Amino acid sequence: MDIRATKPHESLERVGLLRSLDANDRVSFERRCNWRHAHAKEWLLEQNDVGTDIFFLTSGVVRVLITPSPDREVILGDIEAGGYFGEMAAIDGQPRSAGILAITDATIASMPAPVFREIIHKYPDVSEQLLLQLVARIRMLDQRVHEFSSMHVKHRIFAELLRRSRPDPTNERQAIVSPPPVHSDIAARVSTRREMVAREMKALERSGLMLKRRGAFVLTNVPELLQQLHSDEK
Template sequence: MVHKLGSTSVAEAPVIRKVIPGVSGILPLLPQDVSAQLFANAASRYLKADEALFRAGDAGNGCYVLNQGLLKVVISSPQGAERILAILGPGTVAGELSVIDGRPRSASVFAIKDCDLSFISKAAFEKCAQQHPEIYRYLVVVLAGRLRETSDAVAADSFLTVKSRLARALLELAKFVGDEEAHGRIVIRHKISQSDLAAMVGIARENLSRALSDLRGCKLVTRSMGYYCLNDIAALKRAALYTLALLSLIRIDTWGGFLNLIQ
């Protein structure tokens, strides 16, 4: 979550953020027969862009599987500042932890693009878990993955430069809405606002503008007709490469503490 750190404003507080590619959460890991049982009575839900799927504090009455579209997971400060914790693409699950622990939603989820989802109720999940208690084994995998993502994000927000964090965010966005063109150039085919991009990186908008200017000055990123264009993927990866070495070291320490905890 976002906290006020000393004299640092909420807008500048470090943010745990992760753009999650492909598959995330417990449901996609389940055996086919268990997954089929869960989806047998799933209800369809459709969202228009900018529409809320649910809001922080809502009852955790079920979870959603995203079939098509793009979602953002958001927390807000009392002053109204937003932080994007994650972007979810097709195949990901939103809200499964509330189904498991019964607590209210800890964040809000909004559609970035029109979305097609399947809703699995808490009652259906619990009934399936009673018949297939092995479902809880997969929780260990989910919790371990979230611990890894959390340590990665804390390290990135604490130690990387704004330019490196922006490079990471743009590269990860490209996984979902990037179109490859000639000479390895990738166009992010979604007109993401500077406010959303700043909320992903975890910085104030004015700092984002300076970081974008740096990348544009190096010709690594340009903008055409409202779309961000990544002109040199290799150079952007080098800009974010320090992340890999740094996070590997921190992950070792984090996992050491985790193993001591469960022993």
Template sequence: MVKLSVVGIFADLDESAIADVERHVNRKTFAAGTQIIEPESDSSDVYLILSGRVRIVNYSLSGREITLEEIGAGGCVGQLSAIDGQPRSACVIAVDDTSVGILSPANFEKVVKNHPSVAWNVISELARIVRNSTRRIVDVSTLGANERVVAEILRRANNVCDDNGSALLSPVPVHSEVAGRVSTSRETVARVMSTLGRRQLVTKVDTGLFVPDVRRLEEFLSESIH
């Protein structure tokens, strides 16, 4: 059984504190493709991702799926509704077979109040969400669709950049997922990826998408903007 200590908000808890939290948690497994949280629903449980991966999505008025974030083992979702009691603001879907620990709003409140380090980690996580949302708003407001695609690939590359200034994105980013992430079409993503490939800014390899020089990709984006 996966221990709750893998969850980031519990990182500072000792074994006895983890055992205390465990008493309040129900565990459940969702098959890949299953909807875990329905948008606008009144449920307010917090889901702790123990294994697997989930995608947080929303939908435009035209019905286009917009990917907000993907969260793997160690993350959590649903804390906003648990805090303010408002309906869900997004949909959460299991990307892989995913095991979660579920905290009811009342139990989430107990854990936060009983363990100050958890409260601080929740605050830090909410701050991260605000920063990411702000960045996305700026990107959508100031960048064209092509530039948003490049910016997304650059963001991913920066997250895994090695000491040589290169990066391997594994698996290869799925065009539809990138399109949802940056609010554009799959055709636009395919066109931009083709351009990056011709310029040798990215290369498909057996293990993923290789970015040989992250700085060059950043310079390409900067030149495209200006």
């Protein structure tokens, strides 16, 4: 990781978890961080790395991945500016449970675990927000495990598209996925091959359940997709 920092982004002000810190404390904690700049496609953490720092992302986007086998990666999610990672190791001191890859150039504040615990003890709101976000992550992972264990790959792809979509303001039955994800990205998120994603996306188009527009996919019948997902769960 390049140790040169990008000065305009060396602030924790945008980090949602730390929004309750008063300005003086925030500046003090910023000075106790190690500020670094990473380039796109650079690994910030490897799965099973040893270390207890927590990392705050103040610019850029990073991706959370696990590697069940040397030739396969599973994407758990992306973290945008204002987010954080490494909190589990900061809490329990265990090796990193996932790898972190920079998707874009990024600025990261590395905070030692004792400093983070100091914040948690001084600011109950930070502790509460951390607990809520950890619970939300556990619920999300529970849902992913359920999908992997009980859904056909076709329906895992449907579920991923629905997760990425937003309602179409012009049609309540439709949803928009923008920007449209590449097949390899979907495959890594639902634990299948890129070729399988390509086949199922073509099938969605042929059935009329998905249309391609410039810069977007349109899911034309969300209730029907949801019904198919529910039928797969029975």
